[in-house]
Amino acid sequence: MTAARLAAALVLGGALAAPAIAAELRATVRSEQGQPVADAVVVAVPQSAPAKPPRPKTEQVEQIGHEFVPRVKALLVGSPVSFPNRDDVRHHVYSFSPAKRFDLPLYVGTPAQPVLFDAPGVVIMGCNIHDWMVGYIYVAESPYFAMTGADGTALIAGIPPGRYAIRVWHPQLAAAEESTSRHAELSATGDGALEWRIALKPALGLRRAPLPGRQGRY
Amino acid sequence: MAALVLPALAQAQWVPQLEASLLHDSNFSRAQRKEDVASDFALHLRGTLDRAFAVADRGELTLTLDAKAQQNAHFERASYASLGAAGAYRHKLGLGLTAPWLAASAFLAQEDARTAVRDVRRAGAALLLDKRFQERLAASLGAAYDRSVQLEDLPVVAGISGKAFSLQGRTLFARGSYALDEGITILGGASLRRGDVESTTRRNLQIFRASNAIALDPAIGPDFVAYRLSGARTRSFTAGLSRELDRRSSISATLTADDTRAPAGLNYRGVVVALIYAYRR
Numbered sequence: 001m002t003a004a005r006l007a008a009a010l011v012l013g014g015a016l017a018a019p020a021i022a023a024e025l026r027a028t029v030r031s032e033q034g035q036p037v038a039d040a041v042v043v044a045v046p047q048s049a050p051a052k053p054p055r056p057k058t059e060q061v062e063q064i065g066h067e068f069v070p071r072v073k074a075l076l077v078g079s080p081v082s083f084p085n086r087d088d089v090r091h092h093v094y095s096f097s098p099a100k101r102f103d104l105p106l107y108v109g110t111p112a113q114p115v116l117f118d119a120p121g122v123v124i125m126g127c128n129i130h131d132w133m134v135g136y137i138y139v140a141e142s143p144y145f146a147m148t149g150a151d152g153t154a155l156i157a158g159i160p161p162g163r164y165a166i167r168v169w170h171p172q173l174a175a176a177e178e179s180t181s182r183h184a185e186l187s188a189t190g191d192g193a194l195e196w197r198i199a200l201k202p203a204l205g206l207r208r209a210p211l212p213g214r215q216g217r218y
Numbered sequence: 219m220a221a222l223v224l225p226a227l228a229q230a231q232w233v234p235q236l237e238a239s240l241l242h243d244s245n246f247s248r249a250q251r252k253e254d255v256a257s258d259f260a261l262h263l264r265g266t267l268d269r270a271f272a273v274a275d276r277g278e279l280t281l282t283l284d285a286k287a288q289q290n291a292h293f294e295r296a297s298y299a300s301l302g303a304a305g306a307y308r309h310k311l312g313l314g315l316t317a318p319w320l321a322a323s324a325f326l327a328q329e330d331a332r333t334a335v336r337d338v339r340r341a342g343a344a345l346l347l348d349k350r351f352q353e354r355l356a357a358s359l360g361a362a363y364d365r366s367v368q369l370e371d372l373p374v375v376a377g378i379s380g381k382a383f384s385l386q387g388r389t390l391f392a393r394g395s396y397a398l399d400e401g402i403t404i405l406g407g408a409s410l411r412r413g414d415v416e417s418t419t420r421r422n423l424q425i426f427r428a429s430n431a432i433a434l435d436p437a438i439g440p441d442f443v444a445y446r447l448s449g450a451r452t453r454s455f456t457a458g459l460s461r462e463l464d465r466r467s468s469i470s471a472t473l474t475a476d477d478t479r480a481p482a483g484l485n486y487r488g489v490v491v492a493l494i495y496a497y498r499r
Contacts (some may be wrong), residue, residue: 094313105325128314210237
């Protein structure tokens with residue numbers, strides 16, 4: 001992928017031509033082919049002054065129908081997360097990711113203690129029994145983040161004016177997350193919009209559908 | 219152990235799986251001589267109900283009810299229905315996607331064909347080591363024992379058993395799968411089986427001398443005879459392509475080539491081509 005392809009294209013609603021945007025940021029993420037990308041995380045990290053850290057709230061990633069729901073979850077560093085199992089079989093949720101290693105041996109219902117996500121980064125989760133179950137937790141170091149919906153758009157509201165590094169992450173992002181980073185000066189005088197075009201790797205989720213089981217005959 | 223298993227029993231539910239296959243067998247009769255080789259198409263349906271129970275931290279016990287039916291296009295009297303049950307225990311040797319699974323399984327089934335001589339009770343057991351090397355690549359190695367018992371002894375030659383479909387054998391097998399792209403998987407496999415085989419041919423002295431059980435097999439034709447040959451070795455190779463239609467269903471095409479070497483030079487080959495739709499809830 002070229003740097004040009006990765007370059008965030010500023011969609012100028014007029015205001016973004018100058019380094020001044022509103023306290024509300026609308027970010028659109030599209031694939032190289034122009035298709036909207038859902039489940040992308042957009043994070044705005046303040047550069048001028050550290051963000052006043054809000055109190056993290058307890059988040060939830062459920063297991064429903066042998067899948068993680070939601071499959072991608074963004075949350076603020078320091079957030080505790082509970083993993084309720086809504087299925088009628090037991091799951092064994094774990095992660096080897098450097099940002100958070102944890103292991104919740106086979107359980108039903110909701111584990112008594114939530115897991116604390118105390119370092120920023122991407123955490124890939126799996127179930128040790130059902131290999132196809134894969135989920136992602138994006139632990140943001142900044143409270144200003146949002147996820148894109150089916151239309152590829154994320155809305156980050158209530159951003160204090162200042163200079164921000166804004167970047168995008170997605171489970172299929174082909175390049176390093178840092179390569180999507182763009183700087184912008186945000187002000188409280190109007191709405192702004194940013195658009196990224198990102199290259200995506202094929203979605204190589206582990207297969208859940210059955211494989212045929214025939215062996216040779218004799 | 220009961221404390222671990224009983225809560226799981228209360229939680230588990232039966233999960234249905236359905237498989238519908240269209241098959242072509244180039245040597246359905248498993249005959250040696252060209253004039254005896256009979257090919258056929260068949261529609262094969264299989265439905266299973268699985269119930270899985272978690273055992274300890276990394277084990278899973280699965281009980282399966284298994285129903286099959288096969289309708290042959292030409293040799294209709296070889297069509298059959300089967301009802302069986304299976305149990306399997308698999309244990310993950312570690313934590314994570316690449317940790318191997320060790321599994322032991324056993325099954326019992328009764329097969330009712332339209333021709334009485336083909337009615338059998340089948341049983342078997344297998345040990346399997348299953349390992350995923352990365353997201354795309356998985357492979358397994360296993361050993362299996364199979365036994366079928368013909369329900370009715372129908373001798374045609376005095377002093378020689380009529381249970382030509384009573385067979386047993388041991389198989390070593392290896393299978394692998396590689397995910398090419400989104401939803402498409404390449405399948406491969408090889409197996410080596412040693413044991414008894416059944417071959418249906420017109421009467422001939424060579425196979426008569428080598429066989430140890432003989433029965434008429436009207437499913438293939440009025441002048442066809444089923445012979446049991448012991449000490450045979452069958453090598454099988456399977457290749458296929460499977461496409462995931464969604465998270466619960468797939469369509470696959472497989473080709474299995476078999477090469478059987480039986481004593482006295484009674485060798486035969488066959489190729490089975492299958493188009494398979496599978497759904498698992």
